[in-house]
Amino acid sequence: xxxxxxxxxxxxxxxxxxxxxxxxxxxxxxxxxxxxxxxxxxxxxxxxxxxxxxxxxxxxxxxxxxxxxxxxxxxxxxxxxxxxxxxxxxxxxxxxxxxxxxxxxxxxxxxxxxxxxxxxxxxxxxxxxxxxxxxxxxxxxxxxxxxxxxxxxxxxxxxxxxxxxxxxxxxxxxxxxxxxxxxxxxxxxxxxxxxxxxxxxxxxxxxxxxxxxxxxxxxxxxxxxxxxxxxxxxxxxxxxxxxxxxxxxxxxxxxxxxxxxxxxxxxxxxxxxxxxxxxxxxxxxxxxxxxxxxxxxxxxxxxxxxxxxxxxxxxxxxxxxxxxxxxxxxxxxxxxxxxxxxxxxxxxxxxxxxxxxxxxxxxxxxxxxxxxxxxxxx
Amino acid sequence: xxxxxxxxxxxxxxxxxxxxxxxxxxxxxxxxxxxxxxxxxxxxxxxxxxxxxxxxxxxxxxxxxxxxxxxxxxxxxxxxxxxxxxxxxxxxxxxxxxxxxxxxxxxxxxxxxxxxxxxxxxxxxxxxxxxxxxxxxxxxxxxxxxxxxxxxxxxxxxxxxxxxxxxxxxxxxxxxxxxxxxxxxxxxxxxxxxxxxxxxxxxxxxxxxxxxxxxxxxxxxxxxxxxxxxxxxxxxxxxxxxxxxxxxxxxxxxxxxxxxxxxxxxxxxxxxxxxxxxxxxxxxxxxxxxxxxxxxxxxxxxxxxxxxxxxxxxxxxxxxxxxxxxxxxxxxxxxxxxxxxxxxxxxxxxxxxxxxxxxxxxxxxxxxxxxxxxxxxx
Numbered sequence: 001x002x003x004x005x006x007x008x009x010x011x012x013x014x015x016x017x018x019x020x021x022x023x024x025x026x027x028x029x030x031x032x033x034x035x036x037x038x039x040x041x042x043x044x045x046x047x048x049x050x051x052x053x054x055x056x057x058x059x060x061x062x063x064x065x066x067x068x069x070x071x072x073x074x075x076x077x078x079x080x081x082x083x084x085x086x087x088x089x090x091x092x093x094x095x096x097x098x099x100x101x102x103x104x105x106x107x108x109x110x111x112x113x114x115x116x117x118x119x120x121x122x123x124x125x126x127x128x129x130x131x132x133x134x135x136x137x138x139x140x141x142x143x144x145x146x147x148x149x150x151x152x153x154x155x156x157x158x159x160x161x162x163x164x165x166x167x168x169x170x171x172x173x174x175x176x177x178x179x180x181x182x183x184x185x186x187x188x189x190x191x192x193x194x195x196x197x198x199x200x201x202x203x204x205x206x207x208x209x210x211x212x213x214x215x216x217x218x219x220x221x222x223x224x225x226x227x228x229x230x231x232x233x234x235x236x237x238x239x240x241x242x243x244x245x246x247x248x249x250x251x252x253x254x255x256x257x258x259x260x261x262x263x264x265x266x267x268x269x270x271x272x273x274x275x276x277x278x279x280x281x282x283x284x285x286x287x288x289x290x291x292x293x294x295x296x297x298x299x300x301x302x303x304x305x306x307x308x309x310x311x312x313x314x315x316x317x318x319x320x321x322x323x324x325x326x327x328x329x330x331x332x333x334x335x336x337x338x339x340x341x342x343x344x345x346x347x348x349x350x351x352x353x354x355x356x357x358x359x360x361x362x363x364x365x366x367x368x369x370x371x372x373x374x375x376x377x378x
Numbered sequence: 379x380x381x382x383x384x385x386x387x388x389x390x391x392x393x394x395x396x397x398x399x400x401x402x403x404x405x406x407x408x409x410x411x412x413x414x415x416x417x418x419x420x421x422x423x424x425x426x427x428x429x430x431x432x433x434x435x436x437x438x439x440x441x442x443x444x445x446x447x448x449x450x451x452x453x454x455x456x457x458x459x460x461x462x463x464x465x466x467x468x469x470x471x472x473x474x475x476x477x478x479x480x481x482x483x484x485x486x487x488x489x490x491x492x493x494x495x496x497x498x499x500x501x502x503x504x505x506x507x508x509x510x511x512x513x514x515x516x517x518x519x520x521x522x523x524x525x526x527x528x529x530x531x532x533x534x535x536x537x538x539x540x541x542x543x544x545x546x547x548x549x550x551x552x553x554x555x556x557x558x559x560x561x562x563x564x565x566x567x568x569x570x571x572x573x574x575x576x577x578x579x580x581x582x583x584x585x586x587x588x589x590x591x592x593x594x595x596x597x598x599x600x601x602x603x604x605x606x607x608x609x610x611x612x613x614x615x616x617x618x619x620x621x622x623x624x625x626x627x628x629x630x631x632x633x634x635x636x637x638x639x640x641x642x643x644x645x646x647x648x649x650x651x652x653x654x655x656x657x658x659x660x661x662x663x664x665x666x667x668x669x670x671x672x673x674x675x676x677x678x679x680x681x682x683x684x685x686x687x688x689x690x691x692x693x694x695x696x697x698x699x700x701x702x703x704x705x706x707x708x709x710x711x712x713x714x715x716x717x718x719x720x721x722x723x724x725x726x727x728x729x730x731x732x733x734x735x736x737x738x739x740x741x742x743x744x745x746x747x748x749x750x751x752x753x754x755x756x
Contacts, residue, residue, distance in 0.1 A: 008415065008419070010416065010423075013416045017409065017412050020408055020412065021436075021440055024405050024406070024409070024457075025444050026447065027398050027405070028402070028444070028457065029444075029448065029449055031399070031402070038388065038391045038392070041387070041388050041391065058399075062399055066403050069403060069404065069407040070407065071403065072467075076403065078460050079461075080399070082456050082457060082460070083453075083457075085750070205667075206667060206753075210750070211750070244664055246664075251664075255664075257661055257669075258661060258664055258669040259666075259669075261650060261654075262668070262669055262672055264712055265672075267730060268710070269640075270730045270733070270734060271730045272639060272700075272704045272706075272707040275703045275707060276635065276699070278635050280737050281737075283632060283636060286595065286597060286622055286624075286629075286633075287595055288584065288636055288637075291636040291637075291640055293671075294644075294675070296740075296745045297671065297672070298734070299734050299737045299738045299740070299745075300745040302727070302731040302738045303739055303742040306723070306727035309723075310720050310723045313715050313723065314715070314723060319715055319716070321654070322650075322654060323712040323713075323716045324712070325653045326712050327709055327712040328650075328653065329649035329650040329653060330642070330643075330704060330708040331708075332646070332649065333642050333646040334646070334701040334702070335701075337691050337692070337700075337701040338697070338702065340697075342688050345684070345687075345691065345692060346685065348649075349645065350684055351652075352652055353681075355652040355680075356648060356676070356677050360677045360678070360680045360681035361681055362674075362677070363673070363674040363676070364678050364681040364682075366674045367678040368588075370748070370752055372463070372588070372589070373748065375584075375594065
C-alpha cells in the first residue's frame with residue numbers, strides 16, 4: 001500500500017500480474033478453440049476422440065516442460081488435467097454435428113428423469129436420434145420401443161421389471177434392450193426373459209450431475225449378443241468412459257459394499273450428528289478438511305431421493321450380512337472408545353491397518369491432493 | 379491418424395496445442411516469479427502478504443474476464459485458485475530473507491516430530507530464530523525454554539502435561555508458552571499452572587503434510603495475556619491461515635464430534651470391509667467416485683499412528699456419549715436395512731434429511747466440484 005517510488009513498485013508488479021493473467025485466459029480460450037477444431041476433424045474422419053494413453057502422454061510431457069522451468073510438476077499436472085477435462089466437454093458438443101451416417105435410433109424409457117435426460121443428451125450429442133418416453137410424454141414406452149434400434153430403460157428400480165415386461169416384447173429382432181438400473185441381477189434376468197433381441201445391462205457409477213462421461217465408470221453386464229454390446233462399448237469408450245465388465249451377480253455383490261454398506265455408514269453418521277444435537281454450521285467453523293469432506297459427503301446423500309436409496313439398499317439381495325458386519329464393527333469400535341482401554345484401541349487399530357496395508361500409503365497421497373483441492377475452495 | 383492433406387490437418391492442430399501449452403507453462407513460471415517479487419517488496423515494507431478479500435477480488439475478476447471470452451467461469455476459477463495456491467507457496471519461501479528486525483526466538487519442544495518440523499520450518503520462513511529440542515537433540519527442552527521468547531510444545535498427547543510441567547517454569551517473564559495439542563482442556567490448564575508467563579493454546583486442524591498454512595484452520599484458545607496472543611494471531615493470519623477462537627471446553631466438545639465420532643465411524647467402516655473379506659483393489663475397479671473417496675479417506679486414517687488416534691479418542695472427556703450415539707445410530711440404520719422395511723427406511727432417511735436441510739444442497743454443489751477434481755486424477 002505504498003512504495004510507488006521504488007524502481008519496481010507494487011503497482012507495477014500487480015499490473016504485470018494482470019497482464020499475465022489476461023494472456024493466460026486468452027491462451028486457455030484459444031486452447032479450447034483448437035480442441036474443438038481437433039474434434040471436428042476427428043469426427044469427420046470417424047476417429048475416436050479420446051485416447052487415455054495419449055492424454056497421459058500429454059500430461060507427462062507438460063510435467064517435464066514445467067519442471068524444466070523450475071515449476072512443481074504437480075502444479076502443472078493439476079492445471080493441465082483441468083484444461084483437458086474442459087477440452088473434452090467442449091469437444092463432446094461438436095460430435096452432435098458429425099456421424100450422421102452412423103446414426104441409430106435410441107429410445108430412452110424414463111427419458112424425462114435426471115439420468116434419462118443425461119443419457120438422452122449423451123446419445124444426441126453423438127448424432128443419434130433420441131426418442132423419449134416417460135409417464136407424461138405423448139410417446140408411450142411401447143411405441144418408442146417399436147421405433148428404436150436400441151431401447152434403454154432408465155426408470156426407478158421399483159418399476160424397472162414392470163417396464164421391461166412392457167417394452168421387452170416390442171424390441172425389434174436385431175435390435176437391443178439395455179437398462180441402467182443400479183442393481184443388475186433382477187433387471188438382466190427380466191430383460192432376457194422379455195425379449196429375444198440382444199440384451200446389455202449397464203450401471204453408470206455416477207450421478208447425472210457430471211458434465212460428461214469422461215473418466216466415469218460404467219459397469220457392463222453382457223446379457224445376450226455381441227453386436228450391440230460392441231456398439232455400446234465403443235460408444236462409451238469413444239467418449240472417454242471407463243468400462244468394468246462383470247456378471248450381474250458379481251455386480252450386485254460389489255454394490256452390497258459400495259452402496260449398501262457405504263450408504264448405511266453415511267446415514268448412521270448423519271443420524272448420530274442429529275441425535276447429538278450438533279450445530280452443523282458451528283462444527284464447520286472448526287472444519288478440519290477431513291471432517292468437512294465427510295460432512296459434505298453426508299449432506300450430499302441426504303440431498304437425494306429417499307426412494308432411490310431405499311431401492312439401492314433394500315433391493316440388494318446381499319444386504320443382510322453387510323448390514324450385520326457394519327453393526328458388529330461399530331459396536332466393537334465404539335465399545336473400545338467408551339471403555340477408554342488404550343491397549344484394546346491400539347490392537348483394534350493395528351488389526352484393521354494390517355488389512356489396509358499396501359493401499360493406505362497410496363490413499364494418503366491421493367487424499368492429500370484431494371484435500372488440498374478442497375481447502376483452496378473452502 | 380490421417381488427414382494430412384486437409385488445409386488444417388490434425389498434425390497442424392496438435393502442433394498448435396503444443397505451442398499454446400508451452401506458452402501457458404511459460405506464463406505460469408513468470409506469474410510465480412512476479413508473485414515472488416511481490417512478496418519481496420511486501421516483506422521489505424512490512425506489509426501483510428495475504429489478504430483474503432484481495433484474493434477473492436482477483437478470482438472474481440478472472441472469472442469475469444474468462445466469461446467475456448466465452449469460457450466457463452468455474453474452469454477459470456479452478457485454474458486461478460490453483461495458481462494462487464502455488465504463488466503462496468513460492469512467496470512463503472521469500473519471507474525467510476526478510477523481517478530480521480521483527481525476529482523472535484521460538485523454541486519448538488518436539489521439533490523433530492512431523493508437526494514439530496512443520497512448525498520449525500514455518501517460523502524459520504518468517505525470519506524467526508528457531509530452537510529445536512527433542513528427545514535426541516543435544517538441546518534439552520529446559521535449555522530451549524530458557525533461551526526463547528516463545529516456547530511451543532509439540533509432543534505426543536500422552537506426554538504433553540509432563541513436558542509442560544518441565545518447560546513451563548523456565549519460560550521467561552514477558553515470554554509465552556504455547557502448545558499445539560489436538561485436545562485443549564488439559565494442556566491449557568497445565569500451561570496456566572506451570573508458568574506465570576503468557577499462555578496460548580493452539581490446535582492446527584490439519585496434518586503436517588500440507589504445503590503451507592494458507593487457508594488452513596487453527597483453533598486458538600487464549601489462556602493468559604494479550605501481547606503474544608496478538609503476535610501469534612498476526613503471524614498466522616499474515617500467512618493466510620484461518621483462526622477460530624474458542625475456549626478449551628468448547629474446543630474439546632467440538633473435537634468429540636470432529637475427531638472421536640468421525641474416527642470411530644471411519645475405523646468401523648474399515649473393520650466392516652475387512653470382516654466382509656472385501657478385496658480392496660477389486661472393489662476399486664467399480665469405484666463409484668464416492669466410494670473411492672470414502673475408501674481413500676479410510677485408508678488415510680489407517681496409514682497413521684495408532685497412538686495418535688488412541689490419544690485423540692481416549693483423551694477426550696466427552697467421548698462416551700458420542701460413541702454411544704454412533705452405536706445407536708448404526709444399530710437403527712442397519713436394523714432397517716436388514717428388515718427390508720421400505721416405509722421404515724424412508725422414514726429414517728427423511729428424519730435425518732430434515733436435520734441436514736439448508737446444508738444438503740450446498741453440500742451437493744461443493745461435493746460435485748470435489749468429485750470432479752478426483753475423477754480427473756483417478
